Amino acid sequence: MLISLCSDANVVYWGIRMPKHNADIAVIFEEIADLLEIQGANPFRIRAYRNAARMLSELPREVSQMLEKKEDLTDLPGIGDDLAGKIKEIVDSGHCSLLDRLQTELPPAITELLKIPGLGPKRVKSLYHDLDVQTIEQLYRAARDGRIRILPGFGEKTETNILQAIEAHANQTQRFKLAVAGQYAEALEKFLQAIPGVLTVIVAGSYRRMRETVGDLDMLVVSSVSAASQVVQRFITYEETVEILSAGTIRASIILAGGLQVDLRVVKEESYGAALHYFTGSKSHNIAIRRMAQKHGLKINEYGVFQDKTRIAGETEASVYAAVGLAYIPPELRENRGEIAAASTGQLPQLVEQTDLRGDLHAHTQATDGHHSLREMALAGKAYGFEYLAITEHSRRLTFAHGLDGARLAQQCDEIDQLNAELTGITLLKSIEVDILQDGNLDLPDSALARLDLVVGAIHSHFNLSRAKQTERILRAMHHPYFTLLAHPTGRLIQRRDPYDVDMLRIIREAKHRGCFLELNAHPERLDLLDTHCQMAKEEGVLISINSDAHSVYDFSNLRFGVGQARRGWLEKCNVLNTRPLSELRLLIHRTMS
Numbered sequence: 001m002l003i004s005l006c007s008d009a010n011v012v013y014w015g016i017r018m019p020k021h022n023a024d025i026a027v028i029f030e031e032i033a034d035l036l037e038i039q040g041a042n043p044f045r046i047r048a049y050r051n052a053a054r055m056l057s058e059l060p061r062e063v064s065q066m067l068e069k070k071e072d073l074t075d076l077p078g079i080g081d082d083l084a085g086k087i088k089e090i091v092d093s094g095h096c097s098l099l100d101r102l103q104t105e106l107p108p109a110i111t112e113l114l115k116i117p118g119l120g121p122k123r124v125k126s127l128y129h130d131l132d133v134q135t136i137e138q139l140y141r142a143a144r145d146g147r148i149r150i151l152p153g154f155g156e157k158t159e160t161n162i163l164q165a166i167e168a169h170a171n172q173t174q175r176f177k178l179a180v181a182g183q184y185a186e187a188l189e190k191f192l193q194a195i196p197g198v199l200t201v202i203v204a205g206s207y208r209r210m211r212e213t214v215g216d217l218d219m220l221v222v223s224s225v226s227a228a229s230q231v232v233q234r235f236i237t238y239e240e241t242v243e244i245l246s247a248g249t250i251r252a253s254i255i256l257a258g259g260l261q262v263d264l265r266v267v268k269e270e271s272y273g274a275a276l277h278y279f280t281g282s283k284s285h286n287i288a289i290r291r292m293a294q295k296h297g298l299k300i301n302e303y304g305v306f307q308d309k310t311r312i313a314g315e316t317e318a319s320v321y322a323a324v325g326l327a328y329i330p331p332e333l334r335e336n337r338g339e340i341a342a343a344s345t346g347q348l349p350q351l352v353e354q355t356d357l358r359g360d361l362h363a364h365t366q367a368t369d370g371h372h373s374l375r376e377m378a379l380a381g382k383a384y385g386f387e388y389l390a391i392t393e394h395s396r397r398l399t400f401a402h403g404l405d406g407a408r409l410a411q412q413c414d415e416i417d418q419l420n421a422e423l424t425g426i427t428l429l430k431s432i433e434v435d436i437l438q439d440g441n442l443d444l445p446d447s448a449l450a451r452l453d454l455v456v457g458a459i460h461s462h463f464n465l466s467r468a469k470q471t472e473r474i475l476r477a478m479h480h481p482y483f484t485l486l487a488h489p490t491g492r493l494i495q496r497r498d499p500y501d502v503d504m505l506r507i508i509r510e511a512k513h514r515g516c517f518l519e520l521n522a523h524p525e526r527l528d529l530l531d532t533h534c535q536m537a538k539e540e541g542v543l544i545s546i547n548s549d550a551h552s553v554y555d556f557s558n559l560r561f562g563v564g565q566a567r568r569g570w571l572e573k574c575n576v577l578n579t580r581p582l583s584e585l586r587l588l589i590h591r592t593m594s
Contacts, residue, residue, distance in 0.1 A: 022056040029053035035102040037121035077371030077552040175213035179524035197227025204279035210564030216261040274314035278302040284336035332567040359388035362547035369401035380553035382426040390429040395443040406448035440476025458487035522562025534569020545577040
């Protein structure tokens with residue numbers, strides 16, 4: 001078998017342009033962390049770069065703009081003088097001298113090996129030093145030839161798993177997390193909107209459907225006829241373009257420096273709705289709609305809805321759906337998973353909106369691994385429009401996060417009570433993100449949990465248990481008298497860690513029986529629950545809490561991704577726990593803990 005794999009586009013373009021987006025700088029910091037870890041550097045130093053990369057990839061403000069305004073980058077969570085200096089160096093020069101030096105000490109492509117499941121920095125280091133494996137192709141040959149199994153800590157099974165993982169990796173197309181794609185999309189929208197003659201700019205495709213990862217961006221522009229060619233020419237000369245794939249009079253495709261493909265289509269006002277429908281829906285959804293149109297003697301394409309040669313609809317998306325006898329279907333539902341039948345019978349859900357959220361039930365402060373104080377998080381939550389905010393520090397088992405023991409938790413409860421006596425407009429709820437241990441017990445005793453308003457249980461270890469053992473572990477935890485909410489229920493990290501194997505239907509049904517709740521973690525690396533699990537929970541009558549998992553005052557903005565995932569899962573306001581006012585919420589969680 002021939003394995004042909006290109007190096008990551010993010011690794012090779014830094015000499016081409018100055019990184020503009022936070023996501024670009026995050027890529028550099030992640031590679032620095034990878035190389036330092038392979039070298040065996042100080043774990044705290046490695047973690048600092050990873051935390052900075054994570055913060056930058058989610059930060060709603062561009063640090064390049066902050067530097068232009070001479071704002072202090074050390075005000076950002078986890079950014080000290082050293083990291084601030086490196087960010088400025090990257091923005092100013094397009095390079096980071098530390099990364100340049102590390103790449104001379106280790107092969108630049110070696111970080112690609114870390115993308116193969118089962119290969120951490122220690123194993124990569126061993127493969128490099130013992131077998132001179134520097135690339136994925138060399139790794140494949142070493143595994144195929146049986147040379148990996150003889151290394152300490154590997155073995156025949158690991159070697160076989162590596163072969164299978166390489167083959168799977170080779171078949172994957174590059175995809176970008178929704179939040180990262182959003183940084184590029186928002187900048188492109190502003191750029192295109194500023195072109196004379198442009199009336200409307202919208203990002204369609206999987207981005208508009210709020211898919212958790214995006215393969216490319218579909219930009220739709222409505223402009224005057226005379227401006228169409230100018231829009232295309234300005235688009236292909238966008239400053240981040242590194243390759244022009246095609247360019248015509250009304251369409252073009254480019255590759256951005258970060259490796260993301262962007263496709264542009266310029267349309268007339270009269271075709272806007274038809275084009276937006278055409279470029280938003282999944283392939284399966286669009287085919288189903290076109291088949292319905294054919295049964296009505298109609299033809300649907302990106303220009304409109306036609307009866308013979310007469311265009312009868314297409315100015316709006318609603319008119320396209322109405323032409324085939326359907327109610328308007330929200331973008332997030334256009335996956336051909338029952339939405340067409342629901343639209344034909346008037347049974348489409350009234351999907352939850354971000355403005356429906358009354359609070360957040362998962363947030364951290366600097367008492368553990370957060371970056372801001374209780375007061376700062378409370379005031380940020382209030383500014384965000386929250387009526388309540390649950391403070392859910394990690395429990396003692398997570399030593400790397402400075403998790404709370406019973407005494408420190410009691411102290412924080414006192415601080416929350418004192419702060420609630422001073423605050424107006426928002427109430428802090430006393431809580432904990434308590435670790436679910438391997439045997440299903442909770443990491444803190446009942447005496448520590450009894451004083452809390454709610455208890456959030458989470459798994460942070462032993463991800464590889466069998467389906468039966470993992471499921472029983474969670475079920476035992478849910479039977480605990482103080483258990484309220486299961487956080488990030490499958491434990492996945494998008495593109496980094498697969499979900500652990502668990503019988504989600506049993507979990508959901510036990511939550512219904514027990515009267516507890518499940519979380520939809522809005523962090524863009526998690527988006528956990530899956531959309532299909534959200535729909536399953538809705539059908540079983542289990543309420544979902546859409547939470548930010550905020551570690552700083554900036555992280556509440558992640559809720560938009562969680563709401564998008566909830567909408568993909570057909571959730572309505574009534575299906576979401578934290579759309580309730582505080583008085584109603586207290587009754588629900590008190591009933592769970594009683």
